[in-house]
Amino acid sequence: MKKYLDLFLVFFKVSLFTIGGGLAMLPFIEREVTEKNNWIPKDEFLDIFGISQSMPGVMILNVSTTIGFKIAGGRGAVSAALGTALAPFLCILMVAWFFLGIKDNPEVAKIFAGVRPAVMALVVIPVITLSRAAKIQGAVVLVPFAVAFAIGVLSIHPAYVILAGVVITMALVFLKRKA
């Protein structure tokens, strides 16, 4: 029982006190599970991160689910995932309740008119950093443009684009492995 509670509390604490999404939480989770609690060794944590990033869904939940499972089985996974999801759930619930009440206020509308272009700029940054890190070569350079065009201009539902992308990429990777 103590183990489940510990798992819940560690993930609850980290997700309550880190703002800025999953990647921002990662170093704190790493310290909690590899140093403070000694639940798993560091290299295994990196492996778990790699896998969690490769799977769909909220990355940090994948990390907590796997760690919870490793330490205390299925119920551990549930405790860790609940701990991770609860704080943001409650926070955004309060924010939603509050925001929906004030969003038609003219002053608030002005604030958000200013915030929106900044949000756009915030999302441009990962495009740049990812493009640098990916070191794309050859005809693959066209892929990001084609994807952005299909969704952003032709308004094709991203689900189709993602499914096609994943299937084609998997096929290519497997073919390359065989060769």
Place this chain on the structure above:
Amino acid sequence: MMIYWLLALSFMKIGLLGFGGGYAMIALIQHEVVKFGISGLEFIDILALSQITPGSIGINASTYTGYKVAGLIGSCVATFSNIFPTFILMLLFARLYYAVRKNHIIETVFRSLRPLFIGLIAASILVMARDIRIWEDYKAILIFAGSFFLLYKFRVNPILMIILAGTAGLVIY
């Protein structure tokens, strides 16, 4: 009752197809929440709120949308549906993973998917530009350019950036 099913379906889709992290997920969430009467602009506001509160975009967007559309139960349904499919997937996978460790094929596939993720994020920027109608609003272009400069050149913290941009909006609009 119907609305809960629709929420569940949409957010399961987001959970299962949301590869590549929060930013790459934006385009997908954008397309799904429109179905629930969340306008493009309101969605950008959700993104802004998500940047200044704990938790990732995926959870924040599902909780907000669910709450707006169908109250407290709606927010529970949407958030749970967003989390549940991948939770199961990870559980199955964790078993497999500890059986055959160091099988890096999945990570190879993931690395090869990066061009797709870049395209997805870029697509969400195009959609935002369209929703803001940024080309008709020189003030918005100015804020965008200024924010980009601060974020890129000086690595300004996103929370501070949003506060600054909000203040700018209050002053110039």
